[in-house]
Amino acid sequence: MTTVGVEEEFLLVDPRTRRPVARAEEVLAHVAPHDLPAGAKAHRELIGTQVEFASGVCRDLPELAGQLVAGRRVLDRAARAEGLRLAATGTPVLADPAPALSRGERFELIENLYRGQVADYQCCGCHVHVGVPDRDTAVHVVNHLRPWLPTLLALGGNSPFHAGRDTGYASWRMLEQAKFPGAGVTPYFKTAAEHDAAVDRLVDCGVLADAAQTFWLARPSPRYPTVEVRVADTAATAAHAVLQAGLTRALVRTALAAGSPPPEPDEQVLAAAVWSAARYGLTGSGVDVLAARRVPAVELVEALVAHVSDHLGEDRDQVGSLLRDVLAGGTGAQRQRAAGEAGPAVDLLTWIVTESG
Template sequence: MKDQDFGEPPTVGVEEEFFLVHPDSGEAAAAGTRVVARAAPRLGDAASGEFTEYQVEGRTEPCHRMDELRAQLRGVRAGLAAAARAEGLRLCASGTPVIGGDGGRADLGDHPRYRAGARQYRAMLDDFAVSAFHAHVHLPDRETAVLVGNHLRPWLPLLVAMSANSPFHQGRDTGYASWRSVIRGRFPCLGPPPYAESLAAYERLATAMAATEAMLEPGMPFWDVRPNPRLPTLEVRTMDVLSDVDDTVALTALIRALVVTAARRAAAGDPGPRTGAELLRAAYWRAARDGWPGHGVDAPTGRVLPSSVQARNLLEHVRPALRAYGDEGEVTAFLRRLELRGSGAERQRSRLAAEPRLGAVVEGLVRETCPEDPEEGA
């Protein structure tokens, strides 16, 4: 397959969710509305609130190149970090609050959808303070987007393992690499998307789920891969937020290559593997528990394999697209970092082992989140 066969790279965009924390205690702080207001003159619509007041969100514009994406991510993080500092707080990229921040309903963000969710899911949302990163890949054809989701489903547990960055939750070690994935897994409307033969079948299922009240709105499903309801993109939502911008960029490049590879197969008439929902759910759970460099369920084969072996298989699967867009070095460097220093979850636990207080874990995350910050990067 020749590089030029891929044409121009589709644009990508990223959304990142962060916790706000007190610099002395490391405890999550309910100040999202104030921090977004502070950030607005610098960031405009690139900054917004999130599900709880403990969080803020930053988003990029569509980007063709990964160096452009990296610059935008750094700029948005710097703007949010400066706004947080003006409120006496810090910006922290972790999938769950390391210390405090129980996500109680009194601390919900100011959005009608959040209040509707609290009415519908009740106590299930009492500790739903979780932070993710979402990658958007331009794909304007919604029918193709649904078929691409069929191809992506088996690889989603590996994305959970590679991005795992939430071992601690409200002051305790959960024993998991991605506790955020466990919290999300209890909801009937979150997790891997269904296998769907067509856009019409996908929409019928979403409508039926909304009728049962398992989903808020059929037009806005929260599955981990979805045609975005408002944008001409395919959105991948399975990952914990990452503290290292370079890791976020590399995973976005990998996801774009995976989407493009899947779109080519769908266009050739390949409907995608029919990985069973039960096996896929088991693969998610194992990835959330063991993360990287643990073993996980290789959903395409059903075998239990090391995460590193699964990653090499994925790399081979998407290598032509990576090479076509000049992103192979970005992704291979990320895999080397995983081998040398571990995932975000491993680094959090290593910090605790070196200095046995959870505040040290938060301080390390804050430094990684925005190393350009003049105080935290010193």
């Protein structure tokens, strides 16, 4: 059985101003361990406007869906206890400059290293963890995942607004993340030792705080026996997060069963595919990285589903239903834009944050 878990980052917003508020400590004080699902955790992030929910290790998608909905409801109640609301968006729709950063030795190390680059980095992602036997297997899996990461991003874009303006992108968060050293699709590595040596070199070069910090979109987790895929923005609804988890788990299973070496697409074409997915989401063109050509983004989704079809297993019906809902009702970015303007988009996000789908 291939286990799965999800980490979700959220913003705390004032319902009157609709802007993020740096009161994570106060909000988390309202969350007791027994309020959360078994094995789940809630904690602060780098910026004081952010909180994170991390699910426990789940055996199937229904269990994961239940945990994500429960976690969102617990954090939403805690935010409301402080007169705030929980918003699931990749970037702040409206924002004030330079919110307070969280205190702590590692947070301060990151702040001192990146300075102004993190002073207003209020970006929130959806990180999917899928269990694997060991780190060498994790590296093998990541190699197979590389061509499909842009398609997961196109499905998971949920940050069209930033600081009050429509950026024109489905995922502005990805553009913000691209500013960090080494960001983008994970390089091809033959072994875990080769991967770890590359990370250590970046630490020695002074561009990463430590070996637990990389900006690649997929990696062997530095803490858990998992492959960690962190390409998508925080999902607007729990259902969208479950879809990311289901497709990612199917990609991992497909990689584990692969009888041939992973493809090695051109690095510049991979970068172009990430940019196109961030720019257009599902509403325009994408890049077929294996053919190195432009195609409609929805065709890439169809290709991904065909690629994993034999390994969806018990997730097939749920993933199919969730995918149809997103294709019909829109990604998070499409739903935000449908609200019309930045202010109403915040209201929508705080309203649907606990929606289960």
